[in-house]
Structures are given as C-alpha cells and as structure tokens.
Amino acid sequence: MPDALDATPYDALLLLSFGGPEGPDDVVPFLENVTRGRGIPKERLKEVGKHYFRFGGVSPINGQNRALLKALREDFDGHGLDLPVYWGNRNWAPYLTDTLREMAADGRRRILVLATSAYASYSGCRQYRENIAEALAALESEGLELPKVDKLRHYFNHPGFVEPMIDGVLRSLADLPEEVRDGAHLAFSTHSIPTAAADTSGPVEAHGEGGAYVEEHLEVARLIADAVRERTGVDHPWRLVYQSRSGAPHIPWLEPDICDHLEERHAAGVPAVVMAPIGFVSDHMEVLYDLDTEAVAKAGELGLPVRRSATVGDDPRFVAAVRELVLERAAAERGQGITPCVLGTLGASHNVCPVGCCPSRAPRPAAAGADSPYA
Numbered sequence: 357m358p359d360a361l362d363a364t365p366y367d368a369l370l371l372l373s374f375g376g377p378e379g380p381d382d383v384v385p386f387l388e389n390v391t392r393g394r395g396i397p398k399e400r401l402k403e404v405g406k407h408y409f410r411f412g413g414v415s416p417i418n419g420q421n422r423a424l425l426k427a428l429r430e431d432f433d434g435h436g437l438d439l440p441v442y443w444g445n446r447n448w449a450p451y452l453t454d455t456l457r458e459m460a461a462d463g464r465r466r467i468l469v470l471a472t473s474a475y476a477s478y479s480g481c482r483q484y485r486e487n488i489a490e491a492l493a494a495l496e497s498e499g500l501e502l503p504k505v506d507k508l509r510h511y512f513n514h515p516g517f518v519e520p521m522i523d524g525v526l527r528s529l530a531d532l533p534e535e536v537r538d539g540a541h542l543a544f545s546t547h548s549i550p551t552a553a554a555d556t557s558g559p560v561e562a563h564g565e566g567g568a569y570v571e572e573h574l575e576v577a578r579l580i581a582d583a584v585r586e587r588t589g590v591d592h593p594w595r596l597v598y599q600s601r602s603g604a605p606h607i608p609w610l611e612p613d614i615c616d617h618l619e620e621r622h623a624a625g626v627p628a629v630v631m632a633p634i635g636f637v638s639d640h641m642e643v644l645y646d647l648d649t650e651a652v653a654k655a656g657e658l659g660l661p662v663r664r665s666a667t668v669g670d671d672p673r674f675v676a677a678v679r680e681l682v683l684e685r686a687a688a689e690r691g692q693g694i695t696p697c698v699l700g701t702l703g704a705s706h707n708v709c710p711v712g713c714c715p716s717r718a719p720r721p722a723a724a725g726a727d728s729p730y731a
C-alpha cells in the first residue's frame with residue numbers, strides 16, 4: 357500500500373462540465389439551457405439541433421465524463437488519496453446545483469473544482485464560476501450551510517494535458533499516406549469566441565489582442581509542434597484555427613475557421629493536414645460534428661487528406677495530472693509552496709482568478725475567485 361496522499365484542507369473534488377443531451381427528447385431543452393439569454397440566432401439553434409439528431413440526440417460528453425470520473429476514482433484509490441469525486445453540469449443532469457446540495461448533505465465543507473476546460477475565457481472559466489455562485493445562492497435560499505468552493509488552476513500547459521496530445525498528433529501523422537506525411541501541416545483547433553471576449557480573457561494584465569485565451573492556445577500549439585519536430589525530424593508548419601462559431605454574423609469572432617483554413621491550405625498546395633482539437637478535453641459533439649463530420653466533408657470535397665488527432669479524454673497521464681493538480685493546490689492552501697508542474701514559458705496559471713479576470717458583458721456574481729461574494 358503506498359503512503360497516503362494528503363488533500364487537506366479539501367474533502368471532495370467536483371468535476372464540473374458542460375453537460376449534453378442523452379436522447380432525442382433532451383435536445384431542444386438542452387439547447388434552451390445553453391442559449392438562455394445569450395442572443396444566439398434561431399437559425400443557428402435549428403442547425404445545431406440537427407447536429408445532435410444526426411447522432412441519435414445523444415452527446416458523447418456525459419459518457420466521457422462518466423469514464424473520467426471512474427478513472428479519477430480508481431487513480432485516487434490506487435494512490436491512497438482519500439478524496440471523494442462528484443460530478444455536476446452547467447446545462448444538463450446531473451445539474452451542478454443538485455450535486456452541490458448532495459455534497460453539502462454529505463458534509464463536504466471544502467470543495468475543489470475541476471472544470472472540463474483547460475484555458476482562460478469567459479465560457480471556459482468565469483461562466484463556470486458564475487454557475488457555482490448560482491448554485492451556492494440556491495443552497496443558501498434553502499437554509500443550507502454553504503461549503504467553501506475553490507477551482508483548480510488552468511491546466512493547458514500541464515504535461516499530463518499536452519503529452520497525450522503530442523502522441524495523438526504523431527499517431528495521426530503516421531496514419532496519413534506516406535507520400536503526403538512529411539508535407540502535412542498541423543491545424544490546432546479550438547472553440548471560436550467573440551474577439552471582444554478573447555481580448556479580455558485572463559487577468560487584467562493579460563488583456564489585449566487575443567488575451568490569455570489566444571496566448572495559452574498558441575503556447576500549447578507550439579509545445580506540440582516542437583515535440584513533433586523533435587520526434588519525427590520533420591518541421592510541420594502549423595497554425596491556430598477556430599471552429600464552432602455561433603452568435604450573430606455582424607459580431608467578430610476569432611478566425612480563421614477550420615474549413616476556410618483547409619480550403620486555403622489546399623489552394624496553397626499543402627498535401628495533407630492533421631487537425632488537432634487542443635481546445636477540448638474530450639471527443640464531444642464539437643469534435644464529432646464540427647471536425648469529424650463538417651471539416652472532414654470539406655476536405656473530402658477538396659481531395660485533401662486529413663486526420664483528426666485525439667483529445668486527452670481519460671488518458672492515464674491526464675488522470676494523474678488531475679491528482680497532481682489537486683495535491684499541488686492542497687499544499688498551497690496549507691501554506692506549503694510546491695513547485696507547480698508546467699511545460700513551456702508561460703508559467704503556471706493563477707490558483708485564484710483575480711478581480712477583472714474574463715469579465716462578462718452583464719456582470720453577475722462569480723464564486724471561487726478573488727471577487728467571490730462567498731468566503
């Protein structure tokens with residue numbers, strides 16, 4: 357039996373995710389949950405509904421989170437880390453508020469949150485913190501004693517997140533026909549967001565052109581591209597591209613779109629492209645539809661060989677990274693500074709989101725940050 361690991365002061369980990377429909381009847385109510393008050397055109401919603409119906413109305417994201425939950429529990433058990441793991445979502449059952457209520461009933465007092473988003477941004481960070489604040493407010497109105505909730509730092513540059521993606525890109529390259537392999541370009545893809553949201557992502561000092569969102573993705577892309585060059589001896593040109601744009605057409609979002617990029621690469625004579633969805637933690641609908649269906653169809657029209665590389669999912673290295681992140685944060689809370697594990701040059705992201713980090717257009721209370729109304 358290994359020595360027991362210590363997560364004190366934390367008494368639970370909460371996996372916090374997006375949620376997705378689990379059958380055809382769930383699709384419309386799910387999309388209503390996602391888009392409530394967000395100004396998404398009706399046409400776009402109808403279109404996105406079709407993506408889900410194409411897959412029987414089932415998003416793979418919940419199954420992937422169940423697998424991650426199981427892997428985390430097994431990893432913690434196997435390492436003598438006595439920390440229960442719960443799961444709650446923003447947009448579908450199990451809903452965050454219900455999970456937090458259950459955690460409070462189980463007597464959990466100090467909760468650490470792992471969000472299934474590795475980068476800074478309103479959608480990937482503050483919006484989850486707003487969801488935690490809403491859930492805490494609901495518990496408060498029910499007269500329950502509130503647990504203290506913290507959120508893990510952004511893990512985009514943790515080796516347990518980057519290394520499985522390096523292997524994924526290498527596997528995709530190896531899977532391309534030999535005659536186009538060495539000439540292949542790499543397209544690192546992430547969720548497009550409004551440029552205004554990108555520019556104000558991260559702490560105030562990181563605000564500016566693209567903000568922390570673009571900077572962090574460029575770092576991961578560079579880390580993967582460098583490792584691929586080292587391992588193959590081939591310099592594959594790369595670019596950060598975007599997918600899954602929604603919102604009104606007159607509002608600028610990050611570009612280029614992956615499909616436009618494939619067209620442009622093809623026109624430039626590039627013989628093949630590997631699409632690496634570095635913006636996502638698992639192969640959910642944004643990957644299955646926007647890349648594997650739509651972008652692959654575009655490449656087919658062009659006659660451009662493409663491969664899509666793997667996301668981390670429940671890769672054991674990612675699961676171990678979560679354990680390390682928990683132990684790192686717990687030590688920091690106990691005042692025992694341990695050196696955070698990171699690759700590259702940006703350094704470890706903050707443990708506590710500072711005031712002004714990833715602001716929303718309509719300010720709402722957000723928990724688990726320096727501006728939290730909850731202790």
Ligand SMILES: CC1=C(CCC(=O)O)c2cc3nc(cc4[nH]c(cc5[nH]c(cc1n2)c(C)c5CCC(=O)O)c(CCC(=O)O)c4C)C(CCC(=O)O)=C3C
Pocket residue numbers: 374375376377387390391394396400401404415416417472473474477479480547548549550600601602603635636640641642
């Ligand atoms: C940055 C980012 C991530 C990555 C970080 C993270 O993972 O959190 C992400 C993940 C996801 N986005 C997802 C689904 C959707 N996102 C939408 C809409 C939007 N996403 C946005 C951003 C992001 N989204 C934004 C700025 C909007 C516009 C409306 C708004 O400001 O809120 C819409 C509405 C319809 C449409 O696409 O227009 C849907 C259905 C799913 C579930 C997939 C599944 O079911 O398997 C996942 C994991």
Ligand SMILES: [Fe+2]
Pocket residue numbers: 547
């Ligand atoms: Fe999204």
